[in-house]
Amino acid sequence: xxxxxxxxxxxxxxxxxxxxxxxxxxxxxxxxxxxxxxxxxxxxxxxxxxxxxxxxxxxxxxxxxxxxxxxxxxxxxxxxxxxxxxxxxxxxxxxxxxxxxxxxxxxxxxxxxxxxxxxxxxxxxxxxxxxxxxxxxxxxxxxxxxxxxxxxxxxxxxxxxxxxxxxxxxxxxxxxxxxxxxxxxxxxxxxxxxxxxxxx
Numbered sequence: 001x002x003x004x005x006x007x008x009x010x011x012x013x014x015x016x017x018x019x020x021x022x023x024x025x026x027x028x029x030x031x032x033x034x035x036x037x038x039x040x041x042x043x044x045x046x047x048x049x050x051x052x053x054x055x056x057x058x059x060x061x062x063x064x065x066x067x068x069x070x071x072x073x074x075x076x077x078x079x080x081x082x083x084x085x086x087x088x089x090x091x092x093x094x095x096x097x098x099x100x101x102x103x104x105x106x107x108x109x110x111x112x113x114x115x116x117x118x119x120x121x122x123x124x125x126x127x128x129x130x131x132x133x134x135x136x137x138x139x140x141x142x143x144x145x146x147x148x149x150x151x152x153x154x155x156x157x158x159x160x161x162x163x164x165x166x167x168x169x170x171x172x173x174x175x176x177x178x179x180x181x182x183x184x185x186x187x188x189x190x191x192x193x194x195x196x197x198x199x200x
Contacts, residue, residue: 121195127156127165128188165191 130152137145157166168187172180
């Protein structure tokens with residue numbers, strides 16, 4: 001074989017060998033890139049799954065928060081209604097208290113007026129009671145009862161401090177006449193009517 005043929009054969013061999021080496025290198029690089037891509041895909045997939053898990057938790061927390069908010073709003077509405085009811089009850093109680101205080105003041109005023117009327121009328125009542133006791137003592141012939149009745153009349157006249165009635169009694173005592181008796185009784189009746197206890 002001539003050296004030319006050897007060179008041609010060697011050249012052809014080199015030419016055939018080089019493309020094979022290039023293809024293998026490209027394959028190995030592609031294989032490495034694939035491995036890297038698969039690793040990246042695995043990482044991204046794991047991150048995606050973790051993000052989905054976090055998203056599910058956030059959605060669950062959001063649902064719970066919305067339910068809590070709804071309950072809080074419902075509780076607030078109930079509390080506001082209760083407050084309105086309590087406020088209305090308080091205002092009604094205050095109105096009743098004011099009315100009760102007004103009624104109490106009116107009752108106290110009536111009581112004061114009645115006490116004043118009774119205090120004014122009492123001496124005349126005592127005189128009238130003494131006069132009736134004196135009449136009964138005369139019918140029964142009891143001097144002791146008559147003396148007690150006279151004392152009651154005198155005490156009543158002193159308490160009443162009524163000059164006209166005292167004069168009428170003195171006139172009756174001095175004369176013991178029917179006319180003086182009637183005059184005293186009429187004046188005493190008039191005083192009893194005038195001082196009749198009043199409540200307003």
